[in-house]
Amino acid sequence: MRRFLIVLVLFLFHNAWSQVLIINELDPDTPSTDTAEFIELKSQVPNFSTDGYILVFFNGSSSGADSSYMVIDLNGYQTDNNGLLVIGSTGVYPSPQLLISENVIQNGADAVGIYQASVNDFPEGTLATQTDLIDAMVYGTNDSDDTVLLGLLGETIQYNDNGTNSNLKSIQRFVDGMGVESYSTAVPTPRRENDGSGIPINPIEITVVASQYDEGTSFDITFTSETNVTSDLNFNISLSNFGFNTSDFSGNTNLTISNGTNSTSTTITLIDDSDDEGDEVMQIRFLDLVEPFVPGNNNLEVRIVDNDFTVAAWGTPVNPTTGIVQSTQPDGYYDSLDGLSDLALRQALQDIIADPNVVRAQTYADVIDILLEADQNPENSNQVWLLYTEEGRAKLDLQTGSSNEGKWNREHTFPRSRGGFFDIEEDEIADGIDVFWTTKADSLRHGNSDAHALRAADAAENSSRGNQHYGEYIGPSGTLGSFRGDVARSVLYMEIRYNGLQVVNGFPDITGQLGDLATLLDWHRTDPPDDFEMNRNNVVYTWQFNRNPFIDQPDLVEYIWGNNVGEVWNQQLSVDDNEMNEVSLYPNPTTGRLFINGIDIESIEVYSVEGKQLGQYKPINNQVDLDLASGLYLIKLNNTKGALLRKIIIE
Structure with missing residues (x-):
């Protein structure tokens, strides 16, 4: 009888270690923000190379269809002296040997499997399988059992991580004195044996x-x-x-x-x-x-x-300037609109900004790079300017995890849920300005990544706005509303650019429609385009090869939606009667002393040709002495009527 017990114990112990690599601990939900989630693997022997193995995560939800949503390649890693390898985010203590992003392990009912296979064997959406499977765990966070997923992976038990923020738990593997393997929940123990044994770290x-x-x-x-x-x-x-x-x-x-x-x-x-x-x-x-x-x-x-940031020659939306940034539209860009009205005018405008032979669509990931330049804060080149909250925010504060506090992200001025846009897998790749999709007026999906209607915004405010119509949403209290005209022109652009979108009166609940048109027309009229908006129009044009015409030609709004509907459109002659344009500077080149002729100037700002502000001067009797080294400079002349930019050479 004693020999039989010894044989049984040896059999059970061997059965518990039938795999070379197993799932030893899983914490998919710690804490509620998932900043400390991890999975721990254990090998039969210490310092075991995991070359040739992968981790595959399966989504058990109805939309996930028990298929893969993430694969982690274990090549190049090995377990430690206790045979443990932890894969997790930076919030895990002690630090994981293999780092992954926060909040990427789904809570359940889901599964994870170790496979001896290649990552190429599991493209996103691959149905769970036992082929090449080494070990698997089906788990949940108080979810009903996913019997289909259990069957696909050959498992019979769905383990529950029932921890809370005040009582953190993980699913852990234990082996009793008889060699019987079981799983239960306990306080997380990453990089330490679950039962407290092993070599101390x-x-x-x-x-x-x-x-x-x-x-x-x-x-x-x-x-x-x-x-x-x-x-x-x-x-x-x-x-x-x-x-x-x-x-x-x-x-x-x-x-x-x-x-x-x-x-x-x-x-x-x-x-x-x-x-x-x-x-x-x-x-x-x-x-x-x-x-x-x-x-x-x-x-x-x-x-x-960095304290060496540059300051642009133009102002922010709360301190706007005009006339400094000129449109980079090609000659004759809007000539085909002349003499047209009503539907013919709309169609001709769409033919320009949605021309499939010219216009490009970029990925949603590329939009981040576009916004870093297009929405750069004129007062600090290390920041982006935030749409609704009207403030600068460090470019480095882009939201990449679950927390949105103090972060910025991409705001769709025409909400995705109302427009019917959607992501595809390729949208997650920032492939640069020279890689693009061909796009046309019917390419509504490309509205998801159209930078003319995407802006840098405070992440929390973006979440608060949700998909409200404008008029329902008017922006945070205490702000100046400098974003309102920008928003109006961006969503009106979307109606012309994409078939299937419409800006209408009221607050409709119909996909493709956004309100309120009357509010947006008022916003367009009371907050006209400024230099900031013209600059971003120029930047987006370098990527997409199309422009927002309501920034270049703001009066077009009246001919399509406003007071001039039905009238024939003709471009205004490029005659600027602003008397600021009569200003002359002399001598130029100069050794430093500069005379201003034509109008009284209140202040002068000097910029390098790269846009860095170098100094500010107050002229006396329209004369100023500039203490500058030899070179080319930009001079911004200011008075109550506006601002004007001129180039000068210091000898």
Whole structure:
């Protein structure tokens, strides 16, 4: 009988380890924002190479159809001294060996499987299968069992992660003294054995006082181990990240935690150079920790604010200028509209801005790069200008995770749900200005990524606006409404550009329709185009090869929707009677002294040809002495009637 029990125990233990690699722990929902979700794999032997293996995640919802939505290639990784490999986001502690984005593991009812296969074997939407399957787990967060998914993967139990924000739990594998394998929920234990056994690790945490520093300042980075070290621990760190490198700072990156202690620090001084590099991100990471020492956190990001940003010659929407930025429309761009009215005028305009032989459509991911330039804050080239909240926001604060606090994202002025736009997989790829789709008036899907109707917006305000019609939504309280004309011209553009869209009176609940037309016409009239809007029209044109005609020719709005419907359109002659254009500067070239003739000027701003503001002067009797080095400059002349830009040469 005793021999039989020994044989049975050995059989059960062997059965628990019938695979070379198993799912040891899964936390798909910690906390509610999913910033600390992870999956932990375990190998039969320590330091096991996972080359040739992949992780496949399956969506068990009705729309997911028990098919794959994400694949992770495990090539190039290996398990640790305890045979563990953690895949998770930066919010997981200790730090995962393989980092993935936040909030990408779905909550359930879903599944994950380890396969000995290639990522190419599982394109998005591949039905769950047992072919080449090593191990699988079907799980949920208090969801009904997905019996179809269980059957497809050959599983019989759907495990439940029933943790809460105040009582965090993960699904963990346990093996009892008889070698029987089971799964239950417990406090998460990434990079540690679930039962507390195994070789102890000693995580080291990186801390800084602030998450942002200006060029020229100094700050300390502190490294603290969970327990005191028993001999001197020497390690190296890196701070480099993309353009930020060793030329941008000074300080020691070779560190020691002394025997019997658990902490050390280094002082980093940021070099204040004169280069306009834009804000950068330092990434603090360990280079050579050896187990049992592991990163508690890693790749800690610190923003470095560049003080060499440029200021444009034109104003923001809350302090608008006009006449400085000129339209880059080709000669004769709108000539085909002359002499037309009503439907013929509409059709001729669509023929220009939706011409399939000329116009290009870019991906939704490309729109980010477009907005970084088109919506750049005129007062700070390191920022974008936010549509509804009327403020600058660091370009680096693009929302990439689940949290929208202090972030910006892409706002569809004509909401997707009302327009009927949709994403495809290729929309997720930013493939650059020279890769594009052919598009036409019937290509309604391309409205999803049309930059004329996409703007940088505060992410929380974007969420708050939702898909409300304009008139229902009028913007945040306390703002000036400088966005209203911009919004009106963008959605009116969409009606002409795409068949199937219409701007109508009232607040309809019909796909393809957006309101309220009367409100938007009023917004267009009271907030006319300015230099900011003309500049973004020019930028978008370089990508899409079409323009928003209601910025170039704002009176067209009246002929299509407003007071001049039915009348024949003819372009205005390009005669500008603004007396600012009568201003002359002399001598030019000059050695520094400059005389202004034609009108009284209140102030002068000087810019480099790159657009960086170099100084501001107040002329006396229309005379000013400029303290500038030899070269070409832009001079902005200001008075109560407007602003004018001129070029001068300093000898």
